[in-house]
Amino acid sequence: MCRWLMYHGKSIIMSELLVDPENSLIHQSIASHEGVVNVNGDGFGLGWYTKLNKKPGVYKDPLPAWNNKNLASIASHIKSKNFLAHVRASTGTPSTTTNCHPFRYKNHLFMHNGAIFNFNEIRHDLEYLIDKKYFKHRYGCTDTEAMFLLALTNGLIEDPKTAINKTVEQIFKIQQQNNVPQAIKASIAYTDGNTSYAIKTSTINHQPSLYYVNYEDMLDSLGMERQGQKYKNSYVVLSEPLLKSESYKYVDNHTIIKISENEFTIEKL
Template identity: 40%
Template structure:
C-alpha cells in the first residue's frame, strides 16, 4: 500500500508536509506504521498548484528518501494546494508513468489501494476509458484507469457521483473476473480550487485516512498517517467522500452502486468527444 499527503490553505512550503515533520511523507516512505508494508520505495511524485491553472508535476522512480532533488524542490516551492505520494507497487512496473499523482488539464489525482485481480480484467477496464481521454493513458496502473474513467463520468461537474460511478464500474469487473478484496482505496484529487478525498473498501479494511486543520498555518493537511505524534487528527470514517474548501470540511457517504452486490445496478457510462 502507498502513502500520501495533501494540503489546502494559505501557501505553504512543500517541505512542511513532505519532509520536515517527525512522521513526514518521506519518513513514511521507509517507516509507515498503518500500512501492510512499512516500505514505499517504488517511486514518488508531487503535483502542486501555483500561478497557472494546470499543476506542476514532479515524479521519479527513486525511493523518496534518496533523492536530493526532492528535498531541494520541497524547500523552495510554496503552494496553497498540493498532492504528494510515495508508491508501493501492487504489481505494475516501477516507472515514471506509473508514479502518482496523475494529471490531466487542471485535475490531479492520487490513489492508495487496489482493485482486486486487476490484471485479469485490465483490457475490460481500458475499454471504460473514453476515446478522447485515452491519449492520457500513459501507464499501466489501476489507479490511472480509475482517474480517467472518473473524468469520463463527469468529474468536473459531479466529483462525488463521477468517482462513485467509476469505482462501481471497476468493482463490478473485479467481482466478475477479479479477486477479493475487490476494492480498497483512499483517493485524493483536485481541480486547483478544492481538495477532495475518499476512503472506501468492499471489506472492513479500508486504508487509513486523516485530516487536520491548523489555525497557525491557515490550512488543512489530509494524510494517510498523522505527521506528528500528539497532534489532534480527525480520522475519516470508511465509505466517506470529503470536500475541503478553505477551512470548510464536508464529509458525505460514498456509496458506489455496483452490479452483483445487493441487486444494485452499476451506472458507468462511456463518453466520447463531441
C-alpha cells in the first residue's frame, strides 16, 4: 500500500520531511519498512498551503518519487505551515496523474492509504451515492477519490468525524448488498488549510500503520537545529517514522486526530 505524511504547524521547508531524514518519504517510495509492499513507485503527489493563496498548490507525477529531481528541488524551495505528501502503490488502478494523491476540491485536500475491498464490484453503487456537484470532480478511477467525494456528500467540510463514519457505513452496506466481504482498510488525511484531520479505520487488525509526532520532539530525535523557533504546536502524522525513535506515537484503529493552530486532540472514531 501507499505511504504518506501530513504536517500542520509553523511554516517549515518541506524538504525537512520529504527529503532530508534517513527514512524520508522519498526514501519510503523505494524502501518502506511497514507497508504491505516495500516499493511505492506508482506515482506521488504533494499539496501545500501558503499565505499567497487559500487554494492549495498541488504537484503530481505518475513516475516514481525516488527518481524525480523536480520533487526534491520544489520541496527545498517551498515553505508551508500545512502540507500533505503521498507516494503511491496502486491496488490495481492505472498509474496516471489523475490517480495520484492528494485529491483537491476547492481549498480541501484528501489522501488515503489502504483499500476498499472488492471496489470494482461495488464501484457503480458507491459512485451513485455521490452528489452530482461533487461527482463532476471525479477525474480518476481510484477508490480514494470516490471515498473523498462521497465523504464530501456526507458533510466532510462541516463535520469530518460524522462524514467519515457515515461513508464507511455506506461502503459496508453496499458490500453486503453485493455479497462481498464487508472490509475496508484506511488511514486518511484531510485538511482545509486551517484544520487538519488524520483518521484510521480498518477491519484488518491494526493495518495500515500510522503514527504522529510533535515536530519539536522530531527535531530533537533527528539532531536538527531549531534555529530559535518553537514548534510546540506543530505535528506530523505519517505512515511510518522517519527514523527509529520513541518520539513517534502509534495510532490505534478507529481513531481521529484533529490539529489546528493551538489544538491537538485524539479520540476514538
